Structures are given as C-alpha cells and as structure tokens.
Amino acid sequence: MCPDQTSNPKCILLFSGKRKSGKDFFTDLLIERIGHDNGVIVKLSAPIKSHWAQLRGLELSKLLDSSSYKEKYRQDMIIWGESMREKDYGYFCRHAIEMCRATDKSVWIVSDARRKTDIKWFHENYKNVKNIRIFTSDDVRKQRGWTFTEGIDDAPSECDLDDFTSWDFEIENNGNTGNLEESLNLILQLIKQEVPVIQGTN
Numbered sequence: 698m699c700p701d702q703t704s705n706p707k708c709i710l711l712f713s714g715k716r717k718s719g720k721d722f723f724t725d726l727l728i729e730r731i732g733h734d735n736g737v738i739v740k741l742s743a744p745i746k747s748h749w750a751q752l753r754g755l756e757l758s759k760l761l762d763s764s765s766y767k768e769k770y771r772q773d774m775i776i777w778g779e780s781m782r783e784k785d786y787g788y789f790c791r792h793a794i795e796m797c798r799a800t801d802k803s804v805w806i807v808s809d810a811r812r813k814t815d816i817k818w819f820h821e822n823y824k825n826v827k828n829i830r831i832f833t834s835d836d837v838r839k840q841r842g843w844t845f846t847e848g849i850d851d852a853p854s855e856c857d858l859d860d861f862t863s864w865d866f867e868i869e870n871n872g873n874t875g876n877l878e879e880s881l882n883l884i885l886q887l888i889k890q891e892v893p894v895i896q897g898t899n
C-alpha cells in the first residue's frame with residue numbers, strides 16, 4: 698500500500714521488549730517530549746483488551762495501563778489474540794490505528810510490537826518505520842514484579858521477537874537514568890529529522 702507520506706504518519710517507531718522491560722514507561726516519556734499534538738501511542742493490544750473488556754465487563758482503562766490488573770486476564774487474551782492473528786496478521790494493527798485515530802498525528806509510537814508479523818505489516822504498509830528493542834535484565838524485570846509464568850513467558854507473544862535482529866535502535870533499561878536519557882535524545886533526533894515541526898521540543 699505505502700500511502701503518500703506527505704500525509705500522516707511521517708514516522709513510525711515500533712517498540713518491543715519482554716514483559717516489564719519498560720515499554721510503557723519509555724514510550725510514555727517519549728510522547729511527553731514529542732507532544733500529544735504531534736504524536737500518538739498506538740497499542741496493538743488495545744483492540745484485544747477492548748474486546749475482552751466488553752465480553753467480560755472489565756475496565757478497559759485498567760487493562761491498558763501498566764497496573765497489575767491486566768495480568769489476571771493476560772493468558773486468555775493471548776489465546777484469543779492468537780486465533781485472530783492466524784487468520785489475519787494485520788487485524789490488530791489496523792484496529793489499533795483506528796481506535797486511537799492515529800491518522801491525525803505525524804508520529805506513531807507503537808508501544809507493544811510482539812510478532813515478526815507486526816513488524817512485517819507496518820513495513821509493508823508504510824515508509825519510515827523504525828524497529829526499536831528495549832532490553833532489560835531478568836533481575837530488573839523481577840524487581841518490577843515479573844515472575845516467569847508458563848503459557849505466557851514461553852508463548853509466541855512473548856518470544857517471537859527473541860531471535861529478531863534487525864533493530865534500528867537498542868535501548869537498555871536497567872534503571873540507569875543516564876542511559877535512558879541518551880536513548881530518548883537519540884530517538885528524538887531521529888524523529889526531528891522526519892518531522893521538522895518537532896524541532897522546538899527537547
């Protein structure tokens with residue numbers, strides 16, 4: 698498809714990382730720097746969570762934030778999501794874009810790419826797509842509340858990108874604020890090259 702990219706989006710950042718690596722944490726910092734007028738966070742898990750919230754009468758906002766609420770339902774959501782992806786790997790990508798009205802914004806920050814096919818879909822359909830991986834040690838993830846859970850941590854939704862190597866950026870998020878700030882600045886520089894209107898932000 699690759700639409701004319703004088704229109705939105707001008708730049709897409711696809712973030713991935715293991716559970717509790719800090720994807721939400723980092724992308725929340727990034728959107729604050731870019732400004733909500735310029736960018737939007739696209740959550741590929743949003744359509745799954747929205748479906749689940751409706752089906753089970755759950756609170757969507759609590760499923761979407763970084764609280765532990767979502768952990769109770771993660772496995773069921775993974776299984777349902779899996780069956781949908783098998784039929785159409787772009788299904789959640791398209792729905793997530795629609796849900797947050799992303800076409801109004803220049804910079805799309807996809808905070809939860811989990812599959813090679815997520816990455817494939819964005820590259821097939823848009824230009825200026827960057828693949829970004831957040832790396833965090835298991836010890837630090839444990840400190841953030843992660844415990845290895847069968848059916849989740851050994852499932853494709855968590856492991857499919859383990860052997861993917863085509864990262865444009867690799868971010869270490871082991872709690873060193875200096876490293877994180879440096880990564881934020883590098884990514885902001887990249888965005889500013891593509892979207893000059895963001896020049897003024899820092």
Ligand SMILES: Nc1ncnc2c1ncn2[C@@H]1O[C@H](COP(=O)(O)OP(=O)(O)OP(=O)(O)O)[C@@H](O)[C@H]1O
Pocket residue numbers: 714715716717718719720721722723763841870871872873877
């Ligand atoms: N650099 C950091 N400094 C302090 N706290 C952090 C840092 N990175 C992440 N955290 C905290 O660790 C927890 C997990 O981070 P976050 O929710 O962003 O991970 P995630 O990769 O989005 O996880 P999941 O895949 O489970 O949704 C959150 O409470 C977050 O605030």
